[in-house]
Amino acid sequence: MSRPLTARVRLVQMEVLPGRPRENTVRILHEISAARAAGVELVAFPELAVPGYLIGDIWERPAFLRECEACGERIREASQGLVAAFGNVAVDWTRCNEDGRPRKYNALFFAADGAFHAPDGVPQPFVVKTLLPNYREFDESRHFFDLRKLALEAGVDARAWLRPVRVRDLAIGGLLCEDAWDADYTVTPLAELARHDADFFLNASCSPFTLNKNHKRNRVFDAQARAAGRPLLYVNCTGIQDIGKTVYTFDGESCIYDGSGHQTGELAPFEDGLVTADIPLRGGGAFGRDVTLADDETPSISAALLYGTGRFMQRLGVERIVVGASGGIDSAVAAALYARLLPPDRLLLLNMPSRFNSRTTIGLARELAVNLGCRYAELPIENSVSLTREEFAGLVVQGPGGAHIGLPLSPAALENVQARDRSGRVLAAAAAAFGGVFTCNANKSELTVGYTTLYGDLGGWLANLADLWKGQVYALARHLNDVVYDRPPIPAGCFTVTPSAELSLAQAVDEGKGDPLIYPYHDCLFRAWVERWQRATPEEIYTWYRDGVLEREIGYAGRVADLFPTARAFVADVERWWNAYQGLGVAKRIQAPPVLAVSRRAFGFDHREAQLGPQDTEAGAAVRRELLKK
């Protein structure tokens, strides 16, 4: 019998439920049946499709591991008449992980006709992930043993174990996610596999959405497929998975790189679906269509936020939402997002004015609620704030040296009292009475420098705008008005009113007074501190300023000299915000709600930080002195 010229393959882009092996397995078994009925030869599922990926330290529970193994056995038994490739944890109960627990591998299993099939000459009946990422939110060395260590232990060169799996009529080069992102590693799995006549490569991934990552993946994977001259199948999951402080969306975008510069079958982001294709085996031809790339990031952000927020609500059983609506842009965007995810009677906007809130912003909050058709109420906080002020003024404090009367609250303390009164008192109680939760509308610019009140506007069940710089919030607001909604819900005044906390007379929006941040510039400055891969500090900022390249380095479109007439003013501003970022900002982030990740560096698990106080360097201090002498 001669070898066929093509093989029908199917990629299953599915929502993987983290920590729910039984539910995921039911889905996998269903897709295997459907694939068999469709004459598919290989059906492929994402990395760790059985257990899920971001599940914290649940990997340390033997009971959970046993259940994942049992699920894998069920899939093995169901693999009659085709190849089912799926990600699962593989456990070697006889050997030790480096943490003293049973050894675990992040593994890709090839089940066919009731058996698991190993790569050529490899003792384990599965593909062991070679490259375990340990940056950003990735933390795989904590729980998994990699192929390099395994080979070292066996006295074998790891490269000798990078071989295709030969199963039924196919030779498949199996890879798991990072295995194909090998630029910074000394072992390059795909190149090794390519030496051994694989028909094609399969990369099973569990790869979180990051803004613009899809473009990069297309470049990297396409180049790899072309270098090998064979197709590369990429299957990724959808869904959301979180790691405490940070919630990640998974966009799928599974597709096939055909080995000649084309890409085919790309699925829509954030939707489950199947790619089915007849792949030419060795000696076959090419197929495909050109890749087109979208340049505007805002539609991606909008899609990720709607998807991630909706899925997180579903996961936690949240069906009613209270938004503290100030009339500003952040809460307006939050309300407009939630209004897409809930019937209007389950969304409550609450405006909570004190004496410092303008009729302007109260009117904008009301207009927003009318536009959205949702519930709306006003609960002034003046009485409560007055009560607190009076109670403290009359407090009798006993103690060393006798009693005294009064522990008066300063104007600054009273600003925070207002913010906490709104969230800690009103919104939390309103959420309980309404049968839901309340939102945190903080943006990334505020969160970076802690321009927010703990137990106040920093409270909430989820901070879904907290990975967006202020400028991105405005862009998202325009996108919601212009594209997502038929009739623009966000009032025009929200775009033009001065951004302000309205907690004192110094923040009166009708006089054009508001936040101390110059958002277009500070967004760029803060991004250099937080998101640059080689992270900048004041040392770099001062040096770039001295050398006249600051605008270019941080991507600021204006002129810094227009904002700060002197070097002294410039330095004072950098210091003020650096100290806030590294000082109280850290303390506030530690107690902040979970952040929905969008950027290449979200606060939370992907941005480890300690309460060390502001850092500087001697070299930075020297440039600073140089600037101040001018």
Place this chain on the structure above:
Amino acid sequence: MSRPLTARVRLVQMEVLPGRPRENTVRILHEISAARAAGVELVAFPELAVPGYLIGDIWERPAFLRECEACGERIREASQGLVAAFGNVAVDWTRCNEDGRPRKYNALFFAADGAFHAPDGVPQPFVVKTLLPNYREFDESRHFFDLRKLALEAGVDARAWLRPVRVRDLAIGGLLCEDAWDADYTVTPLAELARHDADFFLNASCSPFTLNKNHKRNRVFDAQARAAGRPLLYVNCTGIQDIGKTVYTFDGESCIYDGSGHQTGELAPFEDGLVTADIPLRGGGAFGRDVTLADDETPSISAALLYGTGRFMQRLGVERIVVGASGGIDSAVAAALYARLLPPDRLLLLNMPSRFNSRTTIGLARELAVNLGCRYAELPIENSVSLTREEFAGLVVQGPGGAHIGLPLSPAALENVQARDRSGRVLAAAAAAFGGVFTCNANKSELTVGYTTLYGDLGGWLANLADLWKGQVYALARHLNDVVYDRPPIPAGCFTVTPSAELSLAQAVDEGKGDPLIYPYHDCLFRAWVERWQRATPEEIYTWYRDGVLEREIGYAGRVADLFPTARAFVADVERWWNAYQGLGVAKRIQAPPVLAVSRRAFGFDHREAQLGPQDTEAGAAVRRELLKK
């Protein structure tokens, strides 16, 4: 010239300031001068003594790395006439880490006479850490490249690079912390070094305090020194270092294991100091004294809490403390701890009764303040809670289908309103007015199952009791009364009053009503879920119950049958708390304050978790069904 028979060595147990290379270097240079003057041949400093260890992702800042390198150069230059061994980050700017950043090693440098000295035959002029821990709070693969990967890249067996450093007249086997905790690794650095006639071994560590860890280290290190037949010098730092959610103390406890079963020169925990000793070189004799171990854990806990809290106050510049004093044991212990760290006029106890608080507990809070001689005030929250209730009852809610009046608060909602009123309104404002911070007095039992209110009693600057089970809090209270203080400050009534939140009539302490937790039993149950190395789930709990071994497995001294008359009642209780632990408990911990670590598993960075909802296994469900059938 003949080789001397002994060498004078000195271990410098110093507080390492995380992220402060210049300050640490000043201290190191000072100690080098002092050691030279004392005729010391080798002066040894802890692991990463220059940069600090738990500094989050500051490792990603090139400016910081350059500064650490410059500090290392200064130490090199100062190493005239002796050997200075110190931990620092080593950077190879020409090569890539696996995260695409400059490559970094956790390195031990041997500087002598102005030069760095490499181990025999090793190309790098420093010792590269071989074993990088990646469990608990350890996360070294995120930033550091290890000796195993480095050797693999060079095509060398890592063992060939485990050689002593020969410098001046000494041959020293250099190790960094985990290198000597090699039981679960395939490479065993000390055994390799021992093949190559080292005079002695030096283990430079940055090892956080964990309850009972010191006993284990004495066993492990002593056995290693005896197996090698040579002394092992152990130098560890003091101080505190935190990683966002979790604050670690470093106890030092540096000493010398002499190779014949004795230990010498052990320094007091949590204190800086020097061990100076004349070490016999090869052919020399032995010395030392027997190891004595303390069995009671409470003095250790007390010392770690006082040290860690005091240092954290110092670090963040906290000089005034407000404690919400309920009359219960937790806040009494918190107040008694802070009273050791502050002058009495800088400690303010605030009792905030509502209608549900008994005269009993108010009296206990007042008595505590009198005993401590600190400031004290009572601020009833009844007016504020009533105002909130009335405002919600009269709220006008507009919306789909017209306006309606009232968003009434249920009794359960009003319990949380009280808790948030106390912390989010009163304590936070009191802290601002008093010029300090307020404390979180939550214990680990409550935090495990989320028996606490977000923005309420779960607020605060630091949760320094949150790694203690309720039983440990009582033991600590007795220790404070009996040992730490001359006159017992904690009233006897705090020990006998029923633990209660006093938020409703159902929690009336004078009727013996209170918390729904049976602490002696639930402490043990929760510990099995949280702290067991192989973490238990309901599957194990049900199985042990069925098999009659539950009490032994979880260490409960009573009989479970006395608490739960039927299997049904037992199962219902396990489910209730498991669901709380895995459900809202996670959400609350995400926004909790930093926890001061004591146990082998503190909440926070050492206990990664996601909001997945309660987990179970099929096997667990089967045992559960079996139990319910009985």
